[in-house]
Amino acid sequence: MNNKWTNSLHIRVIFVFVNSLLLSIITSAAISAMLYNVYKNSYATDWIAITMHKYYYSYGLSSFIFPLVIFFHFVYFIWLFRKWSTYFTKVESVTKALSEGRFEVEIPKQSKKIPVSVFENLELMKEQLDYLIKKEKKINRLKNELITNVSHDLRTPLTSMIGYLQLIEDNHYKDEVELMYYVDIALEKSLRLNRMVNDLFEYTKLQNDELVLNKINLNLNELMRQLVSQFLPDTDKKGVCMKFEEKYPKVNINADPDKIMRVFENILSNALKYGSEDKDIKVIINQEEYVATVEIENGGNPIPQEAIPLLFNRLYRVESSRSFETGGTGLGLAIAKGIVDSHNGSIEVSSNEQKTSFKVILPL
Structure with a gap:
């Protein structure tokens, strides 16, 4: 028989019900045959023969057998179901412990008499509850950190x-x-x-997925050229040069220009803020197959490798003093990543002693 059916709880219950019914019928038939044999071998004046004759004559044989079948069906069903009853009592105690947050409770050991799905679902419920509790605690912790x-x-x-x-x-x-x-x-x-x-x-x-995108077909080269010119007063003030390199002459993308501008403003601001004064900032635009790429490179102290995966977390800064002199709100890169994600794009970061690079990848 297919495992899907044999492991079904409903099929197992039906199986126990049918087996107990068959056993009760056999037992009742055997008792009736035994009593009939006693009646047949008794004398007509014996009280057993007289009583059975009156009963059979008044009510019939079926009225005698039917109560026996019901009685033995109940007895056999309880007897066959006893192992399940013990197991589900343990399951009840486990679910109660889980509802109270005691996730260290041990799941009852698997039994051949119990469908595998019962064990799997119980273990899955335990894992899901544990995950949800931990997630809720993490959200509360992050909320407190945010405040x-x-x-x-x-x-x-x-x-x-x-x-x-x-x-x-x-x-x-x-x-x-x-x-x-x-x-x-x-x-x-x-x-x-x-x-x-x-x-x-x-x-x-x-x-909260409430960001509304007003996408249009825009020339990414023109947008980046305009943005680089906006940073000229800041680059002149710091004494660095912002070089714009176009590896592909005309890159068109379907995007929200204001939101995309915000992304590159945040990245260029960081490049200018953390880059060294003796190294130029490079803005390289290119088109690769079905995506457009904008890579922003700057010199300066490298970002620690362990900090790179955390750069796009809200309110995260590599420096921990949270001073406005050394950093902003800590939301700039988190916002930039959110905007790029909403455009089905991605941001790649690499950093070493020579340069730090932020590469924005956007679909065409």
């Missing part, structure tokens, strides 16, 4: 901004030059807070 990190990042510029505004409120400045200096610092801190709040909203949309 802690965001609170820290918000408090630092906010405290500074309040301090300078308090100085202005108390007229603690020498002249208008110092006043404007305080105002500029307060404005810079407020703009930084605004950027962080916008990053948080953007990241939340990505996590």
Whole structure:
């Protein structure tokens, strides 16, 4: 018989029911035959013969056999089902332990009398519950970390901004030059807070699949050329050169230009921030088969290999001080990856002593 059928719980129960019914019929028939034999060999004046004759004559043979069949059917069914009953009592205790979060409980050992699917489903339920509990704990931990990190990042510029505004409120400045200096610092801190709040909203949309993409057919060469020109004041200020190399003259992709621009703004900002002043930043655009690639290279200290898989985690920074002087909100790369993922693309990262490279791959 096929294992799928023999291992079915329903088939096993039916099998026990049918077997107990057959045994009860055989037993009842045997008892009836025995009593009939006693009746046949008894004298007409014997009380057994008289009683059986009256019963058979009044109710018939079937009314005698039927209660016997019912009785023995019940007895045999309980007897054949006893091993299952013991096992399912253990299963009940296991499920109760699992519901209370005690996942170290041992699953009852497999038995030939019990369908394999029962063991497999019970073990699967244990693994799934354990996974869900661990996942929930991880989510709560990440949520607490997010609140802690965001609170820290918000408090630092906010405290500074309040301090300078308090100085202005108390007229603690020498002249208008110092006043404007305080105002500029307060404005810079407020703009930084605004950027962080916008990053948080953007990241939340990505996590909740609420990001709306307005895709059009765009020329990636023109978009990157425009973006590189926007960074010229910053590169001149730092004293580095941003070189634009086109290995393919015209690369067209179907994408949301604003979102894609945001991706490369984040990566180029990091390249400029962490790159060394004596090495140029390279932007290389190419087309490979069915994908477009944009590779951004910069010099500087290499990213530790163990940190590369964590770069796109929310609020992660290679440096742990969480200072705005050495890093941003820690959401830039997480947002960039989310946007690229929503375009069915990917980002590859490599880093060594010579260069650090971020390669964005987008479908055509």
